[in-house]
Amino acid sequence: MNKKKLIFSIVTLCILIILGFLRWDNLESSADLHYKYDRWASQKWVEFYPPLAASPNSMEFPLMYMDEIHQSDINKYLEKQALTGELVNKWIERTKLTDGYIGLLLLNILVVIYSSIKLFILRDKK
Template identity: 80%
Template sequence: MIIKKLIISMITLCILVILGFLRWNTLDSSGDISYKYDRWAGQKWVEFYPPLAASSNSMEFPLIYRDGINQNDIEKYLGKQALSGELVNKWIERTKLTDGYIGLLLLNILVVIYIFFKIFILRVKKIG
């Protein structure tokens, strides 16, 4: 019975890890802008690396009602989307999906550790 639980937990863990790797699809990259697609949320995102920035940090934001963006239009676009509230809604959706995934992954890891610990205790009791 305990081995069956371990097998199910390990299969679930493998599925969760695979789903994590398959979440993002890199679409294309042109200069300082790269596009990626969040398969879980069905949302296209932009990573923008400012060319004259003092740090290597990127700016990331969702593309709403568009397929692409020009580097010169980023400020105007972000201002418009921020005022409408859609930008925040997309970030909240992404955060909820990420937090839910991490929660499931950690819970599954804890279950696997617990089952291994339980198997170890049972083996020690049989020996002793």
């Protein structure tokens, strides 16, 4: 029974890892804007790297009701979406999906470790 549980856990772990790698689809990019698509949430996101910025950090936000944005329109877009609350809702949805995935992944890793230890301890006792 422990071998079946271990094999099932390893297969599930492999599936979860593959799903994690397949989550994001990189789309077209420009010098300052990098577009990507979150397959889990069915949402397009953009990473904005401000030119002449003091730090290399980017700003990331979801694109709603449009396929691309121009650098000059970013502040107006973010203000409008922040006022409606949709921006926050998309971030919450993304965070829930990410947290759920990480929780499943960690739980699965713990089951693999526990099953392996239990299997090897039982084998050593025989």
